[in-house]
Amino acid sequence: MPRKFQNPTEDSLTLKLTLGSIAIAFVGLFLVLPLIVVFHEAFKGGLAHAWTTITDPDTLAAIKLSLIAAVIAVPLNTVFGVAAAWCIAKFDFWGKTFLVTLIDLPFSVSPVVVGLVYVLVFGMQGWLGLTLAGYDIQILFALPGIVLATIFVTFPFVARELIPLMVDQGRDEEEAAVSLGASGFQTFLRVTLPNIKWGLLYGILLCNARALGEFGAVSVLSGHIRGETNTMPLHVQLLYDNYDYTGAFVVAAILTLLGLLTLAIKSFLEWRYADELAASHRH
Amino acid sequence: MSAPGISLAAGRARSVLPGFRLSLGFTLVYLASLVLIPLVALLLRPFELPLPELWDAITAPRVLSALRLSFGMALAAALIDAVFGLIIAWVLVRYRFPGKALLDAVIDLPFALPTAVAGIALSTLYAPNGWLGSALMEYGIRVAYTPWGVLVAMVFIALPFTVRTIQPVLAELGRDSEEAAATLGATRLQIIGRVVLPALLPAILTGVALAFARAAGEYGSIIFIAGNLPNISEIAPLLIVINLEQYDYAGAAAVGVVMLGASFIMLLALNALQSWAAKRR
Numbered sequence: 194m195p196r197k198f199q200n201p202t203e204d205s206l207t208l209k210l211t212l213g214s215i216a217i218a219f220v221g222l223f224l225v226l227p228l229i230v231v232f233h234e235a236f237k238g239g240l241a242h243a244w245t246t247i248t249d250p251d252t253l254a255a256i257k258l259s260l261i262a263a264v265i266a267v268p269l270n271t272v273f274g275v276a277a278a279w280c281i282a283k284f285d286f287w288g289k290t291f292l293v294t295l296i297d298l299p300f301s302v303s304p305v306v307v308g309l310v311y312v313l314v315f316g317m318q319g320w321l322g323l324t325l326a327g328y329d330i331q332i333l334f335a336l337p338g339i340v341l342a343t344i345f346v347t348f349p350f351v352a353r354e355l356i357p358l359m360v361d362q363g364r365d366e367e368e369a370a371v372s373l374g375a376s377g378f379q380t381f382l383r384v385t386l387p388n389i390k391w392g393l394l395y396g397i398l399l400c401n402a403r404a405l406g407e408f409g410a411v412s413v414l415s416g417h418i419r420g421e422t423n424t425m426p427l428h429v430q431l432l433y434d435n436y437d438y439t440g441a442f443v444v445a446a447i448l449t450l451l452g453l454l455t456l457a458i459k460s461f462l463e464w465r466y467a468d469e470l471a472a473s474h475r476h
Numbered sequence: 477m478s479a480p481g482i483s484l485a486a487g488r489a490r491s492v493l494p495g496f497r498l499s500l501g502f503t504l505v506y507l508a509s510l511v512l513i514p515l516v517a518l519l520l521r522p523f524e525l526p527l528p529e530l531w532d533a534i535t536a537p538r539v540l541s542a543l544r545l546s547f548g549m550a551l552a553a554a555l556i557d558a559v560f561g562l563i564i565a566w567v568l569v570r571y572r573f574p575g576k577a578l579l580d581a582v583i584d585l586p587f588a589l590p591t592a593v594a595g596i597a598l599s600t601l602y603a604p605n606g607w608l609g610s611a612l613m614e615y616g617i618r619v620a621y622t623p624w625g626v627l628v629a630m631v632f633i634a635l636p637f638t639v640r641t642i643q644p645v646l647a648e649l650g651r652d653s654e655e656a657a658a659t660l661g662a663t664r665l666q667i668i669g670r671v672v673l674p675a676l677l678p679a680i681l682t683g684v685a686l687a688f689a690r691a692a693g694e695y696g697s698i699i700f701i702a703g704n705l706p707n708i709s710e711i712a713p714l715l716i717v718i719n720l721e722q723y724d725y726a727g728a729a730a731v732g733v734v735m736l737g738a739s740f741i742m743l744l745a746l747n748a749l750q751s752w753a754a755k756r757r
Binding site for chain 1: 492496500504513515566568570571573577580590591592596600607632667692693696713716720729732735739
């Protein structure tokens, strides 16, 4: 070293190398290696086998069902997220903090408990089970149950992205728009929406990723009927339990690719539109 | 929040913005019908049993060992993730190196990867004939199909929670107070122990709480790697599933209520942590 001076808040090179290696080794071992395994196992049987698994009617049905569940759950939770963020950010009312806590609740509830809860409500011994059976409406082991489970587990994603963002942005712009004669809808569309669009997209993205990937809650409610109530993650389990490991990893690889795509878009949004996302993402 | 004093004084009734009733009404109805009422159904269900029977359902040896495994391993995983999460956050915030953006993006992998996919990947990796499993076997360590498998899966799925709660706080912390401590003659170790870590403590604890809550409730990634032996490597959420498959709704609800109670406690703890952190700022 030419000079004996070292910046007191700068770590020594040895420490940097040590901590850096620990971080990279831990992430590599615990996060990256499983990722490599997925693709390694998926292509073990060759492309032909992968193609047969993907075009199998049961796999296609699983893909379709996962998409249907996401297409219903994500827009509903998006509307909810916008409504919740609007009343929490733009108005003051009693119990607001508690409401925010309740919105976060689904994150801390085990997915299996979510499934259990709906079984207790809609099952034959449940509160609504017999009534609905009288009208010939089936919730459990059918699409509605899967959609309900998906909605519950993806409930907070859009709301918790928009709430801090809209609280941060305040009310001045909307108040100006309204005092100039804009209607509520115009105000939202022309003033609020342009301000929150990237945050909204960010929330929808995470919501969608979880909706496609949910396993525990959907597993309890689906009934695992092959080709009918099997979503993609459940199909992975079914193939795996039937010792079709390569097939399971082929479907897993599709889900992994979707996950990686989500991560790529997410990182892009964080990098390009950092200022227009909630503060916690600006690092 | 912008000028809370003014808006409080103005009151909600005189806010010029429209849509308060509509948005709050929709929020409450949606929240109540999809989340709150079903959860209440679970809370009431076990009490249809006589209390002694409920107690027996919760204190059955198999249930107790499943709860102990889920919560014990979740705590261990959360602490492991706290240590490594802190190191990773430190490296991401303080150091500059090629590939940093990639490392940063990879941290969120457990959020983006469906748990079933993580489960079969980890299981294959740590199986006795897997890449890591075969290497560990030479030292006589078995991970897959033992309680250690539960720990590995939990460490995997909970890691982003600690990194992502510590990272923004560390970035915001800046180096001013560290520089001040250094000018006053503190050694590097003293600075870390007395200046940096105390400032990060609320974030670390929040991360641990989030990681613990997620790991304790985790199901998908664990069932593939754990082997699911009753009393040994059977987690509490799996016990709920098994009870449901045997139409033992009360038994399932009893375990479910314990898990839900733990979730509520974690949520309250998180809220307390947040207000503590806000006060310290």
